Amino acid sequence: MVAENDKSLKVLFTALFSPGHLNACLGIGLLLHKRGHQVYFAHLPKHRPIIEKHGFEFISLLDYAEPEFPVMESVPAMKDIMKPEFEKALKFTPLELLKDESKSHPFIGMIKGSKGDNYAMMKIVKEYKPDVCLADYLFNMPWMFAVDCPTIPVKSVNPIELYNGPPPRSGYSVHDPPTVWEEFRRLASKSESEMESEVEKLFAHFNIDPKPQNYAKKLGIYIYPGPLDYHEFGLPKENWVRLDSSIRSPETLNFEIPEKLEDKPGKLIYVSMGTLASALTELLTMILTPLANSPHRFIVSTGVNGDSITLYDNMWGDKFVNQVALLPKVDLFITHGGSNSLIEGLAAGKPLIVIPQFCDQLDNAQRIADLGLGVRINLHEFSGEKLLKAIEDVLKDEKIHSNVARASEELKKSDSRDKVISLIEQIARN
Numbered sequence: 001m002v003a004e005n006d007k008s009l010k011v012l013f014t015a016l017f018s019p020g021h022l023n024a025c026l027g028i029g030l031l032l033h034k035r036g037h038q039v040y041f042a043h044l045p046k047h048r049p050i051i052e053k054h055g056f057e058f059i060s061l062l063d064y065a066e067p068e069f070p071v072m073e074s075v076p077a078m079k080d081i082m083k084p085e086f087e088k089a090l091k092f093t094p095l096e097l098l099k100d101e102s103k104s105h106p107f108i109g110m111i112k113g114s115k116g117d118n119y120a121m122m123k124i125v126k127e128y129k130p131d132v133c134l135a136d137y138l139f140n141m142p143w144m145f146a147v148d149c150p151t152i153p154v155k156s157v158n159p160i161e162l163y164n165g166p167p168p169r170s171g172y173s174v175h176d177p178p179t180v181w182e183e184f185r186r187l188a189s190k191s192e193s194e195m196e197s198e199v200e201k202l203f204a205h206f207n208i209d210p211k212p213q214n215y216a217k218k219l220g221i222y223i224y225p226g227p228l229d230y231h232e233f234g235l236p237k238e239n240w241v242r243l244d245s246s247i248r249s250p251e252t253l254n255f256e257i258p259e260k261l262e263d264k265p266g267k268l269i270y271v272s273m274g275t276l277a278s279a280l281t282e283l284l285t286m287i288l289t290p291l292a293n294s295p296h297r298f299i300v301s302t303g304v305n306g307d308s309i310t311l312y313d314n315m316w317g318d319k320f321v322n323q324v325a326l327l328p329k330v331d332l333f334i335t336h337g338g339s340n341s342l343i344e345g346l347a348a349g350k351p352l353i354v355i356p357q358f359c360d361q362l363d364n365a366q367r368i369a370d371l372g373l374g375v376r377i378n379l380h381e382f383s384g385e386k387l388l389k390a391i392e393d394v395l396k397d398e399k400i401h402s403n404v405a406r407a408s409e410e411l412k413k414s415d416s417r418d419k420v421i422s423l424i425e426q427i428a429r430n
Contacts, residue, residue, distance in 0.1 A: 012130035024156035027246030069116035105191035132428035142206040155222040158360035162236035171362030227407035244414040255325040258316040266296035267331040278303025290384025337361035349408035
């Protein structure tokens, strides 16, 4: 709780529309709430129930939108983009995909559509007068430098861009020759320049000097497990501090194993491809079909199109699975490699098979492989036989299990939460 001589702070959060970014901020919000601070979340109405369930005050971005500049509710045409991107990833490596001259930077659509979010946040900060704001975006927004209170950027994706290592979104290993990294960087420079140009236009619209993508004025928080962090490259960029985990509270404290699977033989394995990729029935079908021939049992997060997913006799699934409550009960986690899922899996002490789809999932997958915490299966190399073999190999690999147990124990002992919350309080008060 807040000490008697310290006033309770008013803390305002906002985040990108994606559930992963929201969940990461909910975890930090809970830590601040437990210290006795008032926590507000500015977000979309569809997330109001989960925000209020955590005891936070919800503020609708839509209520503060400018008529001329609507608030961005999703990546433009994301559903239309996902399928062709998936089909390309089945055929080409990330480097080969980068050679496609017509492919623009993945953030450009979000940057172009974010004017409304900036107007809304400026109004909200002016009305609510928070002591500090925390924002989880993929790039800096003008409002963060226009408001009268300190604003802290939060990074809930892989933090490799804070270090001088493999290029972000390449999926390259830290053990690859730097010459390999440079080829990817050279090919990526065109789309990076396009992104920087769009950011400059966005800042110019609000008459604010543009800030670099990873700029943190006083404090930036990146959420990544200490055991996975890129310590071999030294310290991260200036003012960035690591928070080992920001796991939200489970919806319930327990997950009951479905009766369909309870008495069946075999290990219990959880399959989840994340919110966006799970919408692709082709992806889940590709993964689940060979698993029908496995001697093990599978719990599947089927996603928004779950009614179209075929589940076999050794499977049970639902559109939403209480992942945090389930993970302690499984023997293996097959995941897309999103940072939240990665942290939750390791916190529960589970080995991983990572099938990355896009963006930082590629970097997370390679980090898991490099550190011996599981294996990576690329889409362009995927086969049912390879997946079935990986399951048996990981389940039997004592070194992987030992590495995972050590990483999980290190996460449990971490004091980064107290340190980061204290830094937030210092920024807000000073």
